[in-house]
Amino acid sequence: MTSDFDLGVEGGLLVTSRGRRRANIYVRDGTIAAITNERQPAREVVSAVDLLVMPGMVDAHVHLMDPGAPEREDFPTGTAAAARAGVTSIVEHSHITPVRTDDRLKEKIDYVGKRARIDYALAAHAWPGDVEAAVEVWRAGAAFVKAFTCRTHGIPAHDAAELHRLFAGLEEVDGVCLVHCEDESLTAEAERVLHLAGRSDGAIVFEWRNRDAELLATSTTALMAQRTGARVVIAHASNPEIAAIAHQHRSAGARLWVETCPQYFMLFEHEAIDWGALRKFTPPARARTDADLAQMWRCLAEGQFDIVSSDHAPSTIEQKQESIWEAHFGLPGLDTTICVLLDAAHRGLISYERVAEVYSERPGEALRFVPQQRPTRAGIGRRPGPGGSPGPLDRRRRGHHLQGGLVSVFGSRDARSRGRHVLERQPGGLGRAGGRRAGRRQVPAGCRSLAAPWQVMERAGKPIGELEKLNGVVLIMEGDSVTFQHAAGMAERSSVMRCTQDTRFQLASVSKQFTAAAILMLVERGVLSVAIRSIAGSRAVHQPGER
Ligand SMILES: [Zn+2]
Structure with a gap:
């Protein structure tokens, strides 16, 4: 009992949604076996002094395009990128090769099994009018069933009646449905008008996928969830009004969760005008002012959003250079979401505890990977879970998430799944994941705009929040292209005006x-x-x- 721990993570500050405390974690057979103040003998010891030790993150909304379009992203590179960011579990579904039946689900598990470097679960797609298939694929172990309310990525839309039937069917088997909420008639009409006007500028992104379309579909979805009692997650909520609608229906008994994504906390609506397809994701960014972004962070801090996911969906830069109508929707984010969240915690916008909650614990709960009862002992349970190598997450093996020895140590960037390395930081270089180089085959489009700042600062060894000690604007160019720009600190302390890219300096x-x-x-x-x-x-x- 005393001498056979495989691994000790010692001296770190443990952070979960229920607080933080200094403690040592000991892992045996891939499972967290003890959390104590005393040092215990262990075959391998990782010092986490001065570091945060957090549960492995769970990214519940990831598109790896594998099989289908591996030039955009695949399982080996995508899961390596996840490991590098301390994400030890993902839930994946791809619109290129939708999984609609239990047979296809089993085929995909066979295919990706050897390609994943971290734990994963696979989600499936619901097709309007085929509730039976959705129920079957859920029974076969899909993490959730995804439904669309407007035709997107070639997947047909559910109207209100079809949503009602789908939810009622899933409710009978206590299934979970993730719903992409944008109204079909409003988006179709906006698209028709924009085409008639011959528009092909970046602004079509937010005029087409407009705010009212998202609000209306959210209302419909939340009402149907309330009427049927099904477990429903509202996908990628872009603004606080979405959370308010969900709250209203939750108060009336709906079993609803609201997912949001880092782009809605970082990017402005008008950026689509200059950046075009690099800002083409849907729902699009809604923030128009710094105050809008600040309100998003307040909502996240106060619990109005439940889950943060990346909605990782990269394209190649060539694909993003196609016309605004033809280019794929989506941004990368699997390796940057945690950076955005930790930076916000560093700046005091949210707590570190909240980071653990929205990017690890709540997604685990909503998708039933963790026990419904809150874990004990500084938030990390001690009941044994299964060990072994990374493999598919399955509700039948629920409970292994927090129990399973999934630990991320930030600072050292040492991420482990079930006690085994999924990432080891190499001095002066990128991390290694699963024993292989954690590099991407190519830089996904959008990196320059959303991801690069975080990566730049990380390479410099500082979180970007450190820049807040500087009042000013940084611009780095290579040739004619901007590789990094960031405005930090106050332009005018007395009126609390923040620096922007447009601030004029004496x-x-x-x-x-x-x-x-x-x-x-x-x-x-x-x-x-x-x-x-x-x-x-x-x-x-x-x-x-x-x-
Ligand atoms: Zn998505």
């Missing part, structure tokens, strides 16, 4: 050189030759030989 004494150069250019042109002294004053500009 150049102080630096400006004198510009004034002098401008005057001398005018002297060269003969415009100011005589008037210099009277304009600039004798003390500022001296003639040669003058004292």
Whole structure:
């Protein structure tokens, strides 16, 4: 009992939704076997002094396009990227090769089994009018069944009646449904009008996939969830009004969860005008002001959003350079979501406890990977779970998530699943995942805009929040392309105005050189030759030989 722990993670600050405390974690047979204040003998010890130790993150909404379009993303690179970010479990579904039957689910498990480097679960797609297949694929072990309320990525839409039938069917087997909420008639009409006007600018993204379409479909979905009693997750809520609708129906008894994604906390609606398809994801960014972003963080801090997922859906840069109508929807985010959340915690926008809750514990609960009863002992349960190598998550093996020795140690970036390394930080380089290089075959489009800042700062060894100690704007260019830009700190402390990319700065004494150069250019042109002294004053500009 005392001498056979396989692994000790010692001296770290354990963070779960229920608080933080300094403690040592000991793992045996891939399972967390003890959490104590005392040191215990272990065959391998990882020092976590000065580091946060958090549960392995669970990203419940990930598209790896494998099989189907591996040039966009596949299981080996996608799960390596996840491991690098401390994400030890993902739930994957791809619209390119939708899983609609239990046979297809089994085929896909066989196919991805050897390709995944971390734990995974697979979700399935519901097709309008085929409730039976949705129920069967849930019974076969799908993590959830995904339904659309408007035609997207080639998947047909459920109207209100079809949603009602689907939810009623899933409720009978206590299934979970993830719903993409955008109203078919409102988006179809907006699309028709935009095409008629011959529009192909970036603004079509948010005019087509408009705010009302999302609100209306959310209302319908929440009402049907309330009427049927089914377990429903509202996917990728883009703004606080979505959470308010869900709250209203939850108060009336609906079993609803609201998922949101980092892009709605980082990006502005108008960016689609300049960035085009690099900002084409749906629902699109809704924030128009810094105050809108601040409100999103407040909502997350206060519990109005339940789950954060990446909705990871990369494209190649060439695919994102197609016309705005043709380019794929989606952004990468599997390797950056945790950075956005930890940075927000660093800046005090949310707590570290909340990060563990929304990106690990709540998704685990909603999808029933963890016991419904709250775990004990600093939030990490001690009941044994199954060990072994990474494999499919399954509700029949529920409980292994927090119990299973899934630990991320931030700072060292040492992520382990079931006690085994899924990532080891290499000095001066990228991490290694599952024993193989955790590099991507290519940089996914959107990295420059959303992901790159975090990666840049991480390479510099600092969270981006450190930049808050600087008041100013940073712009780094390589050739003609901007590789990094960030505005930090206050432009005007008294009025609490934050710096933006457009903030104008007083150049102080630096400006004198510009004034002098401008005057001398005018002297060269003969415009100011005589008037210099009277304009600039004798003390500022001296003639040669003058004292
Ligand atoms: Zn998605």
